Amino acid sequence: MKTMCSPVLQINAAVSLEKPTVHGFNPKGKKEDGLLVANLNSKSRKKFNLVLSNSLKECNGNSCASLDGNWFLKHKGKEVASCLNDRCIFLVGMMGSGKTTVGKVLSEALGYSFVDSDKYVEQVVGAASVTEIFNEWGEAYFRDNESEALRTLSLMPQQVVATGGGAVIRPINWVYMKQGITVYLNVPLDALARRIAAVGTDSRPLLHFDSGDPYIKAFMGLFTMSKKRSDSYSNADVTVSLLDLADSLALEDVSDLTPADIAAEVLVEIEKYISGENKRRCLCLRC
Template identity: 60%
Template sequence: MMGSGKTTVGKILAQVLSYSFFDSDALIEKTMDGTSVAEIFTLYGESFFRDKETEVLRKLSLIDRHVISTGGGAVTRPINWKYMQKGITLWLDVPLEALARRIAAVGTDSRPLLHHESGDAYTKAFKRLSALFEERGESYAQAKARVSLEKIAFRLGHGDVSKLTPTVIAIEALEQIEGLLEEEGGMAIAGF
């Protein structure tokens, strides 16, 4: 979901693994001569953006040893899953209330899917995130690994997921990835 920390955690994972890092939204903006995602939605519509997203994921699926932060809606197209399943897919599962607080704190201007809701920033974000999760939840659950911030917070004795650092979240992600590789008979991740 938007605001879950995909880019921040993805950069940490890439650094630890000595992989390249790609943000699919940033790559789309680059192909559009710097036009922001919000502007692409306004000028060309969501379908156009999703077509660009699919093309970026197709190209990235052809290379190895990288971490990709996708847009939260990438899961809405089955073809994107085909490309993403060439690696280990990871769902950063953040409670909607926490996501809404994060997004409200920085503003909703850069979030094109939030522009049609009414109310204050938190209410707008929470309403739309709830609707998006209703649409996408089953797709997110298809990820090979799920990093539940609620579970991490509980295990560490935190009452609020906002107290978790991106590094703590990345460590949990790495542990899950290592578990998947061991289950599949692959090599374990060393060095963390």
Template identity: 55%
Template structure:
């Protein structure tokens, strides 16, 4: 059984995935890292620049196919992995978890670290927050229905409400991992 993490860019898939994998004693793998190693580039942004998004998506699908045959892994996928139906065939061989983070929080996180490593934000105009928020909104519109295919949805807004927080800014990756375990524990 594998656990796949999906969510928009900046949602914390890799960080939460690593914590979750340790908590349930699974190995961890980031599908973007597999693609980077396969192609011989250091970042997905570099790959996008050299080969384009379609090439990346093809490599991403091949990585997910390969990972679908292994067991006891937590796999962090890129945020766009959900857009290909074929990828759901592979992700469906395990448990998929959607990390649902409010767009404002995602834009804030991305703006704080910069947009240069986010290939889908390169051509956007405006300050970092505006660029991120505008593009994230458009991506979310395109991907929302696909994210709903996940086995579980971990909503940061729900975690904040449960803990009595006024917003999601103080929700830690460990809190997110705990919520994920609560939601999928009966399946594992």
């Protein structure tokens, strides 16, 4: 069946909790059964959520939204994985942007392994935390080990790698990460500051100050870092704006997004990127 564009959806009242029965209408107006929700963009998924939640009265709590999200992730993950040729996915973004949380969901959808590069460095160095490495040996020592970690990880297939926020500042790291596909999680500074202030800055050596309001400390530190790193983040193959995603799903705040919401959007954007790669390759072959 061909991928549908902006389909009209109906949900069978006897939907299975394992695989929803979806009826759609193709561009010619002909009804088709079994329309793949995995072909929908975020706006279409929003419509699907609304219809699904109104149709399945017997669902409790978030089970309807969970049904849609889990089914979408499973099928879209398989589709994207089949086109990646075992390439790794490197998630980049500011500290607190959710790279680790989203990365775990993404790796499960793709059938990939998950690696947190900070944890990898900690294990190699034999330190309990990144903060300990900074305090004992300094930032430069950590960055050297971070680069070596990314070099090693870039040689391994089928991995989702959550990188540290500062991994983007060294050009050599981009050489390693570009062996796979790089995805930038773009989160508003206000949301990042709120997240970090809520859990404290003890594990954030570049933001850990002795006194002051936690939110203000976090926001000012993040603002300074973002000015230095914004150009580097633009090198990513794919950018997922959480602000745009929340707006497309009619959510009031990016904090209302679930890791599954973000992982699903990452898959959609990676698929678009791969499609663009294929088109560029075809054009080159014609030259």
